[in-house]
Amino acid sequence: MSNLRTLHFYATPEHDCSYLENKIAKTLFVDPQVELDQSTYSQLSDLGFRRSGKHVYRPHCDDCRACISVRIPLAVYSFSKSQKRILAKNKDIYATTHAPSFTEEYYSLYSRYINKRHQDGDMFPPSSEQFTSFLVEGAEHTQFIEFRDATDTLVAVSVIDTLEKGLSAIYTFFDPSLPKRSLGTFCILWQLQFCQQNNLNYLYLGYWVKNCRKMSYKISFRPFELLLEDQWVLVQPD
Template sequence: MTNLRALHFYATPEHDCSYLTGKTAKTLFVDPQAEIDQATYSRLSDLGFRRSGKHIYRPHCDGCNACISVRVPVRHFKFRKSQQRILNKNRDLTVSKTTPAFSDEYYALYSRYINERHQDGDMYPPSLEQFNSFLVEGEEHTYFMEFRDPEGRLLAVSVVDMLEQGMSAIYTFYDPSLSKRSLGTYCILWQLQYCEEHQLPYLYLGYWVKACRKMSYKTAFSPFELLIDGDWMLVKPR
């Protein structure tokens, strides 16, 4: 495992915050030239770092700690009745694990998802370069999880990284016309089931920002842990 103290980190200049209107942000990046093995990446994940394409980063804002890393301890997680119903709605789907790659099929689904669900986000409008740099250019232990219906139609893709202590949910895109299936929620529930079946202790869901409505869904997967002042704190439902 690479010695974390030997790694070099670089902070960006201030830029507009992607989550809070009117706020600025800074980002801390691991040296993109460093060779990061799975053990080191796993350790960085426990310190609140995420991956986007070839870049491993975490927020580094002056005077703001709104972005909080969240993970689900799989052994504590219990499916609610509403979540069980979502699982039942999607029992007909098959899931395949593949290596990251570009395909017209993937990109068509991705484009529809961005165009219909995220017109107000940083990823709009979608582009081939963006798709490849963000999702295809991953790590050795990155996978695409394909979700298909009985006719073989691609309904969703979850991009995940395998860590030594769990799985990191990088991104999911899905058919925006199938709202009754609740595919976004289903893909996370499926990942939790996968972690349980493969004895992976944690599912990492990225950052949670209390004031950001788009991130509120993450707290539905409780109990969860938040990284507060360097320690993971268990938050149980009231």
């Protein structure tokens, strides 16, 4: 069984930052050869680590602390009026849970999403190998949540990891031709509802970077908690 005291960590060489222009980054990785049990993975999540494929990592930059972990505390969370409207707008969508896998249907949706929404990102251009290494390979407790409309058309997929006291939102891709549905927000709202229904304490959203526009959505779910100086700090609505 894995535990924090026996884990080995490795730091990458400095490389270009994925989030901020003209910045250099460094990343701390857990030994990828170690199989993490749910308890250890949950503890790492509480320490600000994230998973991408087989790699569990945390920013480890020498002179920058811009990447801040975000989680939503369900005990004090309530849905805003605008969020309730998004839920109502998508009441025809149903969700089912599946083991991670590569399918042509998944990949077609993923490709359209990346090509439309993330042409300036690290995942462009998409490839089947990238999809598999990023989303299919990974933790034992990973699930794909399929979202389908009334015609049984796949409109979104959320990749989540189950933790001891919450969920970790790994990634969501959705149909970019349906902007009126606000599918990205809807999928997070669904995960928040799932946490509440299953008495889970937190939804972990990964890193927020103040000056990175694509990450601004993460702090629209209030109240939220930020990991500051290794302590989770509650941020209430304005």
